[in-house]
Amino acid sequence: MTDIEQKKIFAKNLLTLLEKNGKTQREVADSISVSPQTFNTWCQGIALPRMGKIQKLADYFNVDKTFLIDPEPLSEASDAPYYLNDETRQIAQEAFENPELRTLFHVARDIPPERLKAHIEFMKSLKAQEKDDPDEPC
Template sequence: MGNSKKNQEFAQRLNELLKKNNITQSELAKRMGIAKSSVNGWCKGTAYPRMDKMTELSSILNVDIFTLISGEKPYIISVDAEKFAQAMEIKEKPLLKQLKASFTKLNEKGQEKAASYVEDLTKIPEYKKTE
């Protein structure tokens, strides 16, 4: 690839990551087992690494590969577990909510017995759902 915008943006990221990790171009080349001129080309924006080298770079520079390539942080959905649980309870049917509340009052032996009873009820045609 020529001296494209993509190369320049990557070069800027690479130089920042090298500085952040206190690694010289020579040291990086040595650790990767490649010519210093290759690393120099990446840092100047005149060359772009192959994907196998990107994977190695991300490991050496302590950055995920997505961020190394795109310059963006991966999109991670953060869920507040307590709010999620509350939201799920709102959607629960009243009988299920009652069953859950009673079930949590039981010890392990009681919970096993309750689960067994519910399983038995599913085998009785009178109590089965009709799809």
């Protein structure tokens, strides 16, 4: 694949993610610490970001970086929202955009396995409580 083809694929996939997530170029550029001009060159297929910025974009949109560089259109699975409930989706997005809470989305990267298992068990117990009595606060 030529460099020009790769730039076009990346630009198309990036624009698709922007549209699907209702984000502007400036919003995302600010979030990943690049200038709006640089971000725009990516969207126009003029330049490709380095892999570190591709990873930041993937993290921002909560997708695998292959979604940005893959020549195939984004799969149908990516069309479906991760959160099924609109209110849950909005709360999760707000938490992700809050720098103090964003670490919740990355907790599994370097957490020891026993702590990760404890977190999972805690989440399961909350879910079980919800099924037993949805009106009872956790």
